[in-house]
Amino acid sequence: MSPERKKLLNILILGFSFMFMFTAFQTCGNIEQTVIKSFNSTEFHGSGYTSMSIIYGVLSASNLIAPSVVAVVGPQLSMFFSGLLYSGYIAMFIYPYTWSFYTASVLVGVGAAVLWTAQGNVLTINSTNDTIGRNSGIFWALLQFSQLFGNLYIYFAWHGHVHITDKDRRTVFISLTVISLVGCFLFFLIRNPEPESSSSDVSESLLEAEFAESSTVSSPHSSLCSQAVDAFIQACKIFVTKEMLLLSVPLAYSGLELTFYSGVYGTCVGAMTGFGKDAKSLIGVSGIFIGVGEILGGGIFGMLNRSSRFGRNPVVLLGLITHFVAFYLIFLNIASDAPLAPEAGTELQAYITPSVAVAMLCSFLLGFGDSCFNTQLMSIVGFMFHDRSAPAFAAFKFIQCVAAAVAFCYSNFLLLHWQLLILVVWGFLGSMSFFVAETLAEANRRESDYGTI
Template identity: 45%
Template sequence: MLRWFLSRTCFQTSSSGVSGVRGNPRSIKMGLDRKFMNVIVLGFGFMFVFTAFQTMGNIEKTILDSIQRDNPAFQGDAYTSLAIIYAVFALCNWVSPSLISVTGPRVAMLIGAATYALFIASFLIPQTWLLYVASCVIGFGAAVIWTGQGNYLTLNSDSNTIARNSGIFWAMLQASMFLGNLFVYIKFQGKTHIDSETRLLVFIVLIVLAGVGIVFLLILRPAQNYDGELAKNDTNGPVRALVKAFKLLFTKQMLLLSLTFFYTGVELSFFSGVYGPSIGFTQQMGESAKQLVGLSGIFVGVGEVLGGAMFGILGQRTTRWGRDPIVIAGFLIHILSFFLIFLNLPNSAPFHDTMDAAFITSNPYLAMFCSFLLGYGDSCYNTQIYSVLGSVWSEDSAPAFALFKFTQSLAAAACFFYSSHLGLYAQLGILVVLSIIGTISFCFVEWKAKEANAMKVKTLAYNSDCEDPCYVEGGEAGKTKGI
């Protein structure tokens, strides 16, 4: 079944991209097949690496509280650890394009993936200093692996396939929310305290899963262009890559998009590190409250995968009217989820076990529904961000994705820092304000991109000797005769 799906998808892509491309159609199809297979292998690699990390991030607060109960000398704080990760992540995004210009995206992603395995391994030896050092190390690795991923995905895509490839990659990546959290849900069943034996088993399983992901990244093949030559980045060295990143940051479009990036960072940290533990700390949920932490992660994953599949596999249809309607839909879904969370959980839920009452009787089913909404809305934003970066900045994909991750991780670090001090309701208020600003700014960028693309198509149509001008005006620029 998988082989049939891959062959059908690759065939459709190659047949739609033949017009205007020189060379043997058979070689074009083989090249496109290879590009698509690279995206699939990339998706599997990230799926396993982030099965390990996202599961660890989701349960870190719960796990560290259990460790402190067994060993009062351990003073490691989950929110501080996650804040360090994203702060270092943000800073290192400035150097990651330079590193990739030297190593290439494949080697960079391998280096980054190794740091994820090391971070989880550090929990085998619960020491406060080791936790924070490992948080710094994985922050560097996160910058490298994500900038490499964005660059590699762009090298294996074109204007016709970037939306599809982004959606499929995102769906495969977010499938990572299932395996690890399902395992945690089963292992935490009936437990009010996570004992050392359970913790050890969870850590070992997650380390093995990270190792499987590293193997997939190890077998990635170089990207090729339509002539069978290796696709390369036009960075002219590490210094030039750094200069490009600085120049790109201060363009009007990137400054506007940075507001959207910032919102996605805050909502990412909320659903990945704050919302799950908040459910587990709400004693009104019943004896299964701790077990619901893993189940929440699963429902976030369901929403992420459903959104990624819808905007990837059906990308040609869902993006017919542009990327902005999808982002607006994500905004409305998130606003609904924030309101329901406000009603369902008490203000003190992010901090510790609490018997405080919410505005309504805390309901596990409603909590899981909100998890699904958070995941689905997040996929609306992220798939369209990947698409706009890969199309508008296809020639500067490494610095563009680095700036995306820089802003997103900076916002995530800020969220984890204030999560230790602000109640749930204040955090929800911040999310509402940032979601409004981020959605409006994305729409402005998308509308400008549409105008620029329309002007480009009209110019090509005017200068073309195409026998069917209606086809030129109605199609994409790359389909114009002779291009």
């Protein structure tokens, strides 16, 4: 097998591994607030929004040390052990206790930081400047198939259920735990990339050497320590670069809208009494439409990025417009107290007669717009920091997850229209900042191309 095909196979395996893991975890996040409201046990006192806020808060802080962990343990084992923490969080819902719920939230926050830093490292090492956009799109599309399968299962499992029983909950979360573990073990199929014999790209060869070195466990202790310290220093330096400061605004927006589509919007749909007795099962349908939007966007923009002819700015602009349309329709279609409503649902009226079709259209638009932003953010970070991928993606997730933690925190008390206003303001500012960063990246690329002539 040629080196290029081997790298593409690694990207496909990476995508399928994340697809299985996040079929379980994203489904868990989508339904957990609704599930918690239905607990029969008086011993449990927890909030799904608070749990997610803890996860993303710990995740953001842990990103400071994640590059060091990946440098010492290697990206493959880093992803495997992090995946086990995700599985533990999901399994906790089989027999939930308040203390285990919040402890698992802390642990999965640490694991997520390491997981996504290692993912960015593997994605970049198996890509070149010409293929980073394509590979980002392929990975994102495969990842977002998780929205389809998990939520389809929820729809059929909970169809017609007004109340979620303990048996319903245990059956769902046992299945999700097994699915998550399958994704963990798939990481062992990823192989070290090999340099192409005809390649003269020195930086690519250095990256491949970095993967091989970081994947071995036989390095001397002093070498491992120096790798860990160097990775930490690189991460700190990247935070204050001009490029990352510009990207911090769109990255923060991606964290805010991640919170909204993955945790808040599904809860809102399930709380709408105007959707009838199937409102709870519509949480799964909403997740499916989000997934369809994500997959379509990832596939299309992955192909467009195979050549940089169109650039990244039009895709981000499309994502902004798509999200603005979705936010306006949600504002009209969903009652303002839906994020905070009890299990019985909201009694308030929306501005229009609640429509399931409009709600599902909004789900699709949320997913499609999210893929616009995330594929381009992964692409530009991988392009700008190709030789420092692990610390760069650690900074990526740090900024994104600080914003997500803040958003899950205010989701506990802010009404829907205030949450939508925050998203509109940050979406606009983030897009403007991305345009400047892309202009800078294009200028650097042209300067680099001119220097090689």
